[in-house]
Amino acid sequence: MKQSIQLKLGQSLTMTPQLQQAIRLLQLSSLELNVEVQDALDSNMMLELDEESGSADEASFDESARETNDNETFDEVAELDVSPSTTADIPEELPVDSDWEEIYDGPGPAGSVATPISGQAEFECVRSADETLRDHLMWQLNLLPMTDVDRAIAFAIIDMLNRDGYLESGLEAVCETVNGNDEVQIETDEIEAVLKQVQSLDPAGVAARDLRECLLMQLGQLDSSVPRLAEAKQVCAQHLDVLGSRDYGQVMRRLKVSQEDLSHILDLIQSLNPRPGSAFNEEPPEYVIPDVYVRKHKGAWRVTLNSDSLPRIRVNPYYASMIKRADNSPDNSSLKSHLQEAKWFIKSIQSRSETLLRVATAIVERQQAFLEHGEEAMKPLVLHDISEALGMHESTISRVTTRKYMHTTRGIYELKYFFSSHVGTSFGGEASSTAIRAVMKKLISAENTQKPLSDSKIATLLSDQGVNVARRTVAKYREAMHIPPSNERKQLR
Numbered sequence: 001m002k003q004s005i006q007l008k009l010g011q012s013l014t015m016t017p018q019l020q021q022a023i024r025l026l027q028l029s030s031l032e033l034n035v036e037v038q039d040a041l042d043s044n045m046m047l048e049l050d051e052e053s054g055s056a057d058e059a060s061f062d063e064s065a066r067e068t069n070d071n072e073t074f075d076e077v078a079e080l081d082v083s084p085s086t087t088a089d090i091p092e093e094l095p096v097d098s099d100w101e102e103i104y105d106g107p108g109p110a111g112s113v114a115t116p117i118s119g120q121a122e123f124e125c126v127r128s129a130d131e132t133l134r135d136h137l138m139w140q141l142n143l144l145p146m147t148d149v150d151r152a153i154a155f156a157i158i159d160m161l162n163r164d165g166y167l168e169s170g171l172e173a174v175c176e177t178v179n180g181n182d183e184v185q186i187e188t189d190e191i192e193a194v195l196k197q198v199q200s201l202d203p204a205g206v207a208a209r210d211l212r213e214c215l216l217m218q219l220g221q222l223d224s225s226v227p228r229l230a231e232a233k234q235v236c237a238q239h240l241d242v243l244g245s246r247d248y249g250q251v252m253r254r255l256k257v258s259q260e261d262l263s264h265i266l267d268l269i270q271s272l273n274p275r276p277g278s279a280f281n282e283e284p285p286e287y288v289i290p291d292v293y294v295r296k297h298k299g300a301w302r303v304t305l306n307s308d309s310l311p312r313i314r315v316n317p318y319y320a321s322m323i324k325r326a327d328n329s330p331d332n333s334s335l336k337s338h339l340q341e342a343k344w345f346i347k348s349i350q351s352r353s354e355t356l357l358r359v360a361t362a363i364v365e366r367q368q369a370f371l372e373h374g375e376e377a378m379k380p381l382v383l384h385d386i387s388e389a390l391g392m393h394e395s396t397i398s399r400v401t402t403r404k405y406m407h408t409t410r411g412i413y414e415l416k417y418f419f420s421s422h423v424g425t426s427f428g429g430e431a432s433s434t435a436i437r438a439v440m441k442k443l444i445s446a447e448n449t450q451k452p453l454s455d456s457k458i459a460t461l462l463s464d465q466g467v468n469v470a471r472r473t474v475a476k477y478r479e480a481m482h483i484p485p486s487n488e489r490k491q492l493r
Contacts, residue, residue, distance in 0.1 A: 022348040026355065027399035030289050030309040037311040037349075046335075046342035050314040133165060133206075133280040134158055140201045153178050153186065153194040157207060165206040165277030166214070171195070205276040212240050218272045231255055232268045243269075246490045263492050290407035292360040294371065301368060303361045305353055306407075313349070315342050355392075359400045362386050363418050370418070371408055375438035380422030380430045423473075425466045436467060437477050444483060449491040 028036060041047050137158050146154065156177045160169045167174075171191050178186050198207045204221050208214035215236040222229055234255065235243055242250050243266075252262050273279075293304050323335045363386065369377035383394045383401075390397075401415035422430040440458055447453045453461070455474045462469050478485075 018344050018348070021344060022351055023399070025348045025352050026396070027402055029403035030291055033349075033352075034311060037313060040342075040345055041313065044338050044342050044345070046315050046319055046338040047313050047345065048316045050312040130282065131280065133161065133163075133277040136280060137161075137198070137201055137206065141198070144197065146197070149186070150190075150194050150197075153191055154198055157191075157195060157198050161207060161277065163277055163281050164275040165203070165208070167195070167207050167209050170209070203273070203276040203279065205273060208276075211274055212236055214274060214276065215240075215269065215272050219268075226268070228261065228265045228268055231257065231261070231265050235265060235269065246487060248490075248492050259492065266492060288405050288412055290405045290412050291356060292404075292406050294360075294364055294406060294408045296371075296409070301364050301371060303357065303364050305357055310353060311349060313346060315339065315346070355396070356400055356404060358390055359386060359397060360404075360406060360415065362389050363406075363415060367418050371410065374410065376435050376442075378418075378420065378432040378434040378438070380432045381419050382421070383419060423467060423469055425468065431467050433477070436462065436469060437481055439465070439467070440474065440477055441481060441483075444478075444489070447489075449489070452486040452489040454486045 025033065025036065041049070138155075141151070141154055141158070153174065156174050157167060160167055160174060160177075162168055171188050174191050174195075175186060175188055178191070195207060199205075199217055201207075204218045205214040208217055216233060219229065219233050219236065235251065239251055239254055242254070248259075248262060252259065255262070255265075257265070289309050290306055291309055293306060295302055295304070319335065320339060323339060324332055363381070364371070366379055366381055366385070369379060383397045386392075387394045387397045401419070404415045405412050406415055406418075417434075420432045420434040422432055423436060425431050439462065443453060443458060443461060455471045455478065458478075459469055459471045459474045462474070483489075
């Protein structure tokens with residue numbers, strides 16, 4: 001094949017560094033954007049925090065908040081009273097052989113909370129390190145008189161507990177672990193005896209090998225005078241599988257009790273904790289910072305950006321004044337390069353804020369019924385609808401609505417929440433999948449718990465309301481809302 005030179009004309013999209021930066025900042029969440037801004041401040045000498053405009057932005061945001069809440073009253077912030085009386089009792093000199101804490105109360109120990117002074121804001125409690133299930137059991141185990149071998153076995157058992165406090169590995173695994181670290185061979189009977197000691201620790205039911213043993217251990221620690229205790233033990237020991245399938249009639253026949261008696265037995269069993277170790281697995285709450293606020297002002301919904309989540313940066317005027325136009329030295333070229341990068345970065349952040357506000361405003365215009373009446377009035381909406389209205393690409397809308405949150409009168413929602421598919425109705429219109437889920441949740445909450453609605457019945461009820469959905473669709477929506485099937489929702493009363 002002979003090589004030759006050919007001239008072709010064509011059009012192609014070139015991703016400039018500025019465009020790449022704008023797209024990357026557009027898809028970042030508020031927390032990720034703050035991290036990106038901090039990195040830019042550390043690497044670019046031309047960027048600095050704009051604290052002066054920050055205070056002005058906060059004042060304008062507070063003013064807009066006052067305008068949008070005509071019927072609300074804003075409490076004035078009380079100023080701290082620093083009067084001469086607060087320092088009158090401080091002597092001019094302290095004794096040489098004394099400490100400050102001997103005369104004045106010093107700060108309390110770590111983790112203590114100071115009593116708030118009148119007129120001042122209360123101090124937030126500092127979250128201490130949470131105690132794990134292993135730490136809690138080890139602390140109790142160290143208080144028991146045990147031999148070194150038994151203590152090693154107990155340590156091995158505690159280390160094998162899962163997050164819920166169950167011993168899933170079995171005694172054979174504990175035996176292999178202990179015998180592998182010591183020349184003395186431990187029998188299973190000795191491990192069983194140590195396991196009983198670990199199971200006697202708090203919380204009740206810990207170190208159980210299955211749910212049946214866990215419930216029986218908790219029932220065994222109750223006083224014998226508790227009503228229906230014997231029947232509850234019998235249900236957990238012999239009929240737990242039947243109870244799990246919610247076949248209450250068969251349970252009543254086997255126990256030979258009435259429905260009222262079975263109800264009391266179930267109340268006692270349901271008061272137990274099937275996951276003893278779950279209390280030690282609580283994770284700290286994660287707070288969501290909204291990117292936009294939606295408020296109703298004079299009968300119209302207004303969308304404003306959250307000024308607290310927006311970074312306030314500017315070009316450093318001192319370094320910018322050092323740039324000389326006709327100077328081509330390396331130092332001056334470096335300053336020019338940093339200045340250009342700083343302008344691009346600030347422009348990209350401004351473009352991100354403008355695009356976010358435009359998209360959020362377009363969403364609110366189409367979902368006013370949701371803001372007024374709730375989920376059942378949610379309108380069908382897809383990315384193409386917003387992109388066509390704003391003249392943007394669908395990928396841009398997708399980036400803007402990812403991990404961006406809107407604060408409404410009904411709660412905080414991700415912008416993606418307002419997009420949903422549609423289902424045709426018998427009246428010729430369309431129903432949003434979010435609205436269908438809301439109707440399903442309402443039907444299930446009002447159902448007869450003794451005869452819960454099946455997926456087919458829910459599909460029939462929706463069809464009577466004009467929404468044509470298949471049973472498979474109902475099952476998919478129900479599973480998405482983490483609602484169990486009808487046989488698992490059945491209750492005795």
